[in-house]
Amino acid sequence: MRRISPAMPADLKRTNQAIDHLRAARDLLRQAGCPRAAAATMRALASAEGARRHVDHRITRSRT
Numbered sequence: 001m002r003r004i005s006p007a008m009p010a011d012l013k014r015t016n017q018a019i020d021h022l023r024a025a026r027d028l029l030r031q032a033g034c035p036r037a038a039a040a041t042m043r044a045l046a047s048a049e050g051a052r053r054h055v056d057h058r059i060t061r062s063r064t
Contacts, residue, residue, distance in 0.1 A: 004057075004058055004061050004062070005058065006058065006059075006061075006062035007058035007059045007062060008059075009059065011055050011058075011059075012052070012055050012056065012059060015051055015055050016052065018048050018051075019045065019048050019049060019052060022041060022044055022048055023045065025041050026038055026041040026042055026045060029041055
């Protein structure tokens with residue numbers, strides 16, 4: 001199996017914080033009536049959630 005760089009639990013905490021901030025930004029942009037900016041934020045949120053899954057995988061693989 002290919003070597004993967006290890007991740008720390010702090011990396012997971014940071015990605016979760018980023019996701020929380022993006023969700024807050026999305027909600028505020030919707031309230032402000034900025035649909036294009038809200039849509040861009042939703043795409044960024046999807047990417048950040050993928051990054052969180054990747055960090056989860058890195059943490060799991062670095063333990064074994």
